[in-house]
Amino acid sequence: xxxxxVEQELxxxxxxxxxxxxxxxxxxxxxxxxxxxxxxxxxHGSLYYHFQDKAELFYxxxxxxxxxxxxxxxxxxxxxxxxxxxxxxxxxxxFIQFGLQNKFQYEIMFLIQDNDLRxxxxxxQAKCFDLFSRAxxxxxxxxxxxxxxxxxxxxxxxxxxxxxxTYCNRFDQTYDEVQKLANDHITFLCNNLLKNLADIExxxx
Numbered sequence: 001x002x003x004x005x006v007e008q009e010l011x012x013x014x015x016x017x018x019x020x021x022x023x024x025x026x027x028x029x030x031x032x033x034x035x036x037x038x039x040x041x042x043x044h045g046s047l048y049y050h051f052q053d054k055a056e057l058f059y060x061x062x063x064x065x066x067x068x069x070x071x072x073x074x075x076x077x078x079x080x081x082x083x084x085x086x087x088x089x090x091x092x093x094x095f096i097q098f099g100l101q102n103k104f105q106y107e108i109m110f111l112i113q114d115n116d117l118r119x120x121x122x123x124x125q126a127k128c129f130d131l132f133s134r135a136x137x138x139x140x141x142x143x144x145x146x147x148x149x150x151x152x153x154x155x156x157x158x159x160x161x162x163x164x165x166t167y168c169n170r171f172d173q174t175y176d177e178v179q180k181l182a183n184d185h186i187t188f189l190c191n192n193l194l195k196n197l198a199d200i201e202x203x204x205x
Contacts, residue, residue, distance in 0.1 A: 010042055012050050016061050024107040028058065028114050059120050065105040066124035069098055073131050077138075084138040085190065091135050092161055092186045099165030100175040106165060132158055143197060157189055 018039050022031045033054050037044035051057040076091045099106040109121055133154035140153075164185055168178050175182070 010040065010046055010050075012060075014040065015047060015050055015057065016064060019057055020061055020065075020104045020108060023058065023061070024104040028054075028112070028117055033057075058117065062108060062120045062124060065102070065109050066121070066128060068105075069095075069109075070124075070128055070131060072098065073128065073135075077131060077135055084135070084142040088135045088139045089186055089190055091132065092157070092189070093182065095132075095161050096165055096182045096186075097175050099162075100168055100173070100178070103169050106169065110162060111166065129154070129158060139193070140197065143194060153193070157193070160185075160189055 015036065019031070019036050022036060022039060031054075032044075033047050033051075034044040036057075037047050047057075051060070072094055073091055076087055076094060079087060079090075082090065099110075110125070112118060112121065136154040136157060164182065
């Protein structure tokens with residue numbers, strides 16, 4: 001009966017949300033299950049009804065956040081109402097919006113410093129980057145009149161978006177505050193993508 005009462009009052013989502021904030025602001029090593037429980041106002045034993053240990057909690061947190069981002073990006077990629085280039089622009093805007101509206105999530109997903117913990121996010125990062133690469137390649141195939149292989153291009157574009165989000169988060173800028181700047185940044189990147197593509201096509205001809 002005691003366990004049932006705890007599970008009714010304290011659910012998984014609440015624990016994950018509080019743990020996410022503590023991990024992002026204080027660092028994984030500095031946060032204990034006891035500290036998370038204290039923040040929640042419960043005994044630390046109540047957390048073990050939901051998670052075996054702190055590592056399991058962290059892993060579930062990372063998977064949840066990447067799944068949320070992945071699903072948002074996949075929905076855009078599969079949207080047949082827009083051209084491939086338009087879908088790429090929307091995906092880039094969505095990525096920036098996600099990073100600025102979910103600062104704690106982004107910190108853990110892409111900026112965690114602990115080497116032992118990076119392995120939890122490495123696979124999920126690869127899935128999201130692969131999706132982004134598919135969007136970039138689709139835009140290239142739609143635009144180019146000849147076959148072109150640019151393996152480093154998706155990575156360069158992704159890192160440019162990552163840098164934008166990281167900089168804005170460091171100065172606590174909201175998405176609403178930088179939305180126009182974000183759109184200008186995306187337009188600049190895509191225009192240069194098309195320009196470089198045209199230059200390569202000219203050389204190869």
